[in-house]
Amino acid sequence: MNTTPIRPVAAADIESWDFEADVVIAGYGIAGVSAAIEAADAGAEVLVLERTGGWGGAAALAGGFVYLGGGTAVQKSCGFTDSVEEMKNFLRAALGPGVDEAKLTDYCEGSVAHFDWLVECGVPFKHTFWGEPGWKPPADDGLQYTGGENSAPFNTLAVPAPRGHVPQMDNKKSGEKGGGYMLMKPLSEKAESLGVRAEYDMRVQTLVTDADGRVVGLVAKQYGKEVTVRARRGVVLATGSFAYNDAMIEAYVPRLIGRPAASIEEHDGASIRMAQALGADLAHMDASEVAFFCDPQLFVRGILVNGRGQRYVPEDTYPGRVGQLTLLQNDNQAFLVIDEAAYEEGMAAPTATEQLRRTPTWVCETVEELEAEMGLPEGALTATVAMYNRHAANGADPLLGKKSEWVKPIGSPVAAIDLRGMTGGFTLGGLKTSVDSEVLHVTGEPIPGLFAAGRCTSGLSAWGYCSGISLGDGSFFGRRAGKAAAAEG
Known part of the structure; x- marks a missing residue:
């Protein structure tokens, strides 16, 4: 058999199949496992192909937040009122512009039921709230603000509610x-209890199509040997993002060149290229998530300024938003100005990210001296601090809207x-997908037999991000993919 990498292979050219199942899933992270559960629960024989030596993917190494709302059991236990409409209003603003309205509606309306499904599958959540600034709780609390919901400008657009749900774990190690x-x-x-099978060290190479253009399988390499895998009903792609594909990063997200984070090297865009x-x-x-490598417990107490000495973000917002605005709108220039x-x-x-605590680069008695030490234009930083301090004396931040509890005048030493x-x-x-996780052709029609979920797809995030959206839409639409694939044939 003569195959060309990435380009599809004709089923007629395959003499025999090494593996087969009703539903074949590429990738055993959060999207893959969710698809596998639903497909198996629907009565399909399921085979998962995983590139590494075990299940988990990037999800197993993540902080574990799942973004859910609308009135989950944890939210109610912690005393928070939430609704589908307020959740939608916030996510539309935080993840846009360009949010897929159909997916957003389905996700928000199905959020409580999805939480309940996770619990039924054995995922534990502690019904306690962590309200301090931070990337994640330092202990085992189960709920946190993870999108800037209670910060400007979002707290003026929707009634704030924490929606970052994190599984409980004793002695957890990031x-x-x-x-x-x-x-x-x-x-x-x-x-596994539902009979899902898995084959490891499987590097998927290309898709297999029949004479009608339907996807009926995959070609992969296992332990260096080419193998063929037949899917009697459907193929689900769930192999993650393209964060570690240098050529794709240069083509689509050049500001991330040389700075992949919160990802794994297996995220090489393989599924995207195969479907393309x-x-x-x-x-x-x-679109990209951008982490900001500084402990929020520090920068919430000071002011963040760009290379011109000007503030550009309310410091009490979601730290991922700080990262996006720093890299994408301020040339990756940031300084934290803070008094002793x-x-x-x-x-x-308290913090879960002690490794992000940093020592001062410059220390001075006055802002004027600090400005000179930093090499900023004369008067730039002094004007910024003077403006901030004038209103901070009254606990206000009319420029960017930082909440009063974090607004204090900057003193000396600074x-x-x-x-x-x-x-x-x-x-x-x-990949562009439907609400049922069908992979869509450039004509807008579904590609028969092909489904996808997780970070290899364009999910809920269109520009912005909230911690928990990847695991949230990956599991939610992974379930959709498994159901839809099992229903084929």
């Missing part, structure tokens, strides 16, 4: 056995922490 691991472990056990070879459409390929008292208070505050270039991220764009 990147090893944290919230993401505790999300994936019970889901993978559920899939069949004429699949793409969406929001320039605020710095010491921030360093003493320091600045150099945060230039302290960003990294992963891609959010990918």
